Amino acid sequence: MERARCLEMIHPELEEMLVVTIMGACAQELYDLGHRENFFYLQHAMGLASSIGLGLATHLPAERVLVLDGDGSVLMNLGTFATLARYRPANLIHVVFDNGSLLSTGGFDSHTATEVTDLAAVARGAGVDHVVSVANEMEFGEAFVDAVERDAMTVIVARVRATGPDHYGMDLALPENAFRFRRWIAERRARGPVTPRISLEK
Amino acid sequence: MTVSYENSKSIYAGIRAAGVRSISALPETWLGLLLQRAEDDPEMSLIQVTKEEEAVGVAAGAYFAGTPHVLLMQNHGFLAAINGIVSLAQLYGVPLCMLVALRGHWGEPYPWHTRGGIVTEGVLRALGIPFEYARDPAVVGRHIHEALTFSQSSLSPVALLLTRDLMED
Ligand SMILES: Cc1ncc(C[n+]2csc(CCOP(=O)(O)OP(=O)(O)O)c2C)c(N)n1
Numbered sequence A: 001m002e003r004a005r006c007l008e009m010i011h012p013e014l015e016e017m018l019v020v021t022i023m024g025a026c027a028q029e030l031y032d033l034g035h036r037e038n039f040f041y042l043q044h045a046m047g048l049a050s051s052i053g054l055g056l057a058t059h060l061p062a063e064r065v066l067v068l069d070g071d072g073s074v075l076m077n078l079g080t081f082a083t084l085a086r087y088r089p090a091n092l093i094h095v096v097f098d099n100g101s102l103l104s105t106g107g108f109d110s111h112t113a114t115e116v117t118d119l120a121a122v123a124r125g126a127g128v129d130h131v132v133s134v135a136n137e138m139e140f141g142e143a144f145v146d147a148v149e150r151d152a153m154t155v156i157v158a159r160v161r162a163t164g165p166d167h168y169g170m171d172l173a174l175p176e177n178a179f180r181f182r183r184w185i186a187e188r189r190a191r192g193p194v195t196p197r198i199s200l201e202k
Numbered sequence B: 001m002t003v004s005y006e007n008s009k010s011i012y013a014g015i016r017a018a019g020v021r022s023i024s025a026l027p028e029t030w031l032g033l034l035l036q037r038a039e040d041d042p043e044m045s046l047i048q049v050t051k052e053e054e055a056v057g058v059a060a061g062a063y064f065a066g067t068p069h070v071l072l073m074q075n076h077g078f079l080a081a082i083n084g085i086v087s088l089a090q091l092y093g094v095p096l097c098m099l100v101a102l103r104g105h106w107g108e109p110y111p112w113h114t115r116g117g118i119v120t121e122g123v124l125r126a127l128g129i130p131f132e133y134a135r136d137p138a139v140v141g142r143h144i145h146e147a148l149t150f151s152q153s154s155l156s157p158v159a160l161l162l163t164r165d166l167m168e169d
Helices: A003-014 A024-033 A049-059 A071-075 A079-087 A119-126 A137-149 A174-191 B005-017 B029-040 B052-064 B075-080 B082-092 B111-126 B140-154
Strands: A018-021 A039-041 A065-070 A092-098 A131-134 A154-159 B022-025 B045-048 B070-074 B096-101 B131-134 B157-162
Touching: A003 A024, A003 A137, A018 A024, A018 A049, A024 A039, A024 A065, A039 A174, A049 A065, A049 A079, A049 A092, A049 B045, A049 B052, A065 A071, A071 A092, A071 A119, A079 A119, A079 B045, A079 B052, A092 A137, A119 A131, A119 A154, A131 A137, A137 A154, A174 B052, A174 B082, B005 B029, B005 B140, B022 B029, B022 B052, B029 B045, B029 B070, B052 B070, B052 B075, B052 B082, B070 B075, B075 B082, B075 B096, B075 B111, B082 B157, B096 B140, B131 B140, B140 B157
Parallel strands: A018 A039, A018 A065, A065 A092, A092 A154, A131 A154, B022 B045, B022 B070, B070 B096, B096 B157, B131 B157
Antiparallel strands: none
């Protein structure tokens, strides 16, 4: 399965969701499908996409938040699974595209390349209740739809091939992306009926 | 030496008075009483992270959501969070209001804290992060409000260093 194909499948469903992607290939593939103001591309700080997702989801419980992560990125912040498990915002979907590769930086094997390390098992061991591993498009589609409909946080680990785009570049400066993403959220709040409030179990 | 109960109370009152109802933190001795208050405060949302760099992500999420947010960490946690601070907050113009327990500085008896304490100010300067020392409980509330205001107006990380004078009795 190809990540680009997975993104193509779900892209039409992302009009109303807050989407945070990791850097490089994943960001580019999403952007090429059609940028939207509710997409934030974390173009460098590896590991923090899911932490941003957690911050968004806990502060905006009426919104749906989708994080598009990678194996290399999430391996830099495995603690995130424990934090997600602790606060488990029901409105968060965390997809990890596991291509066994540090693709965007030259395609070196990552620690999941030989499938010795199982990120779904890591997430489960960290205490995430609902973790799904998928290996083909049908399974991915089903897992995504199920996650959207489910009133509980979901982690989807999707095994994909290590392929990426043949070009990089966006007509979007990084701070511009941040400002516009924030403005999209603010304007939606101003329109209602999304009433943000912080909901955390203590 | 014990952690100052009264001053922890003043700091917490300062956080609340600044309008903050959202905190991310990684515990440490000097922050213990503050975190206890945050936990006991039904109006406060507290996210405890496994490493301080995570809190930079959480803070960015809170900022995008339009919620004033404060990060509580030890200076060694600040050192552990640097790539997030540089490659998320500074790169994208995301404000961070960091309250940083300054261990390993003047009067420090514990050897393990000292290197981090000695380099903290230099690292803050190298990163271009504005900082101020909080020593006086009478003005710490104002300092917190100012730190928050400045982080928001400059779209930058800002650090308020919580010193031994303030944190210990
Ligand atoms: C702290 C840090 N170290 C190294 C890099 C170099 N780097 C850029 S992209 C990347 C790999 C990302 O891997 P993954 O999250 O699996 O996504 P993929 O590129 O495979 O889609 C690395 C290591 C970096 N950006 N930041």
